[in-house]
Amino acid sequence: MTGPVLSMTGVRKVFGTTVVLDDLSLSVSEHEVVVLIGASGSGKSTLLRCVNLLETVDDGVIRLDGEDITDPRVNVDRVRRRIGIVFQSFNLFxxxxxxxxxxxxxxxxxxxxxxxxxxxxxxxxxxxxxxxxxxxxxxxxxxxxxxxxxxxxxxxxxPRLLLLDEITSALDPELVGEVLALVGELRGQGVTMVIATHEMSFARQVADRVCFLDGGRILESGPPAELLDAPRDPRTRQFLRRIAGAYSSE
Incomplete structure (x- = not known):
């Protein structure tokens, strides 16, 4: 299969008067792991929910293996068979x-x-x-x-694509490692993933590319060492300083 597994072009999502995703574009290649970082409310979870068709986009196109899955005629169940999603709450029966x-x-x-x-x-x-x-x-x-x-x-x-939404945020700190180790194994097996996380050390270890979201847009993206160590955008620098300060005060 040629071309990206996931392609998002000009995606916009609005809840009431709040713009949650604002002309967002993202492409994810086969076997690539893309990690989304950003403050709460930046659009990370909504992005994942739109990809899995749990939310309907207001504008733009999302393609899975080249198929427009935002077409209202699409078979949602068939699309979801090709996308796995895991939330921060376990949602087990x-x-x-x-x-x-x-x-x-x-x-x-x-x-x-x-x-x-x-x-x-x-x-x-x-x-x-x-x-x-x-x-x-x-x-x-x-x-x-x-x-x-x-x-x-x-x-x-x-699934062709695995979406992970803050999967460690509901865990006690001593349990985080075992879940992150599993995700690292999946990366080694070539599973294509988009991951929203607040764990910067995990992002550094597992990501091929890190994307910083702010106000529903991807302000900056790049290899983890580049984005996390030498961010170009002032908002990215501010966010990472705030995260580092939160961890150093614990």
Missing amino acids: PHLSVLDNVTLAPRLVHSRARASAEEHARAMLDRVGLADKASSYPDRLSGGQQQRVAIVRALMNE
Whole structure:
């Protein structure tokens, strides 16, 4: 497949009188990991929700493998089979076991046979060190384990694109590392990802490119060492100083 996996051109999203995405353009190549940074309200989560068609854009075009997925005639379910998304809240069903949580969508939405779905799920859980938790319920897992289950669920359909939205922000600090390690493994496997995060050290480790969002626009982007160590835009510098100050005061 030639061309970018994801292409966003002139995307605009407005909630009431608030412009959340303002003429935003972004391209993500196959196997590339793009990390979005910026203050709360800068548009990171809305960008991801628009890509996964959880929000309808007001203007602009989003293409997945060259297909215009913002076309109102598009089959939303078919598009979402090719995009995995994980949120900061785990969104696991508390009354279902880990195995049932992971296989629910493949079985009910994508009509996959239970035996096939469960075999695949057990293999995926084994890869992330949770094979022994298949029959456990979410309330018996740590936050880090629940988030790893949520990531496995998003990977069950082998998506072309994986979206991760502040997946460590709801975790206790000691549990963050195990989730970030898993994302690092996915990067090594060539999974194409767009990640919104406030973890600057993680952005440095995992990103091919970091994009700084402010006011619904990408003000600056570049390799992590370049953007995080020598940002050109004054707003990027201000944001990074504020982040560094917050961590140094802890």
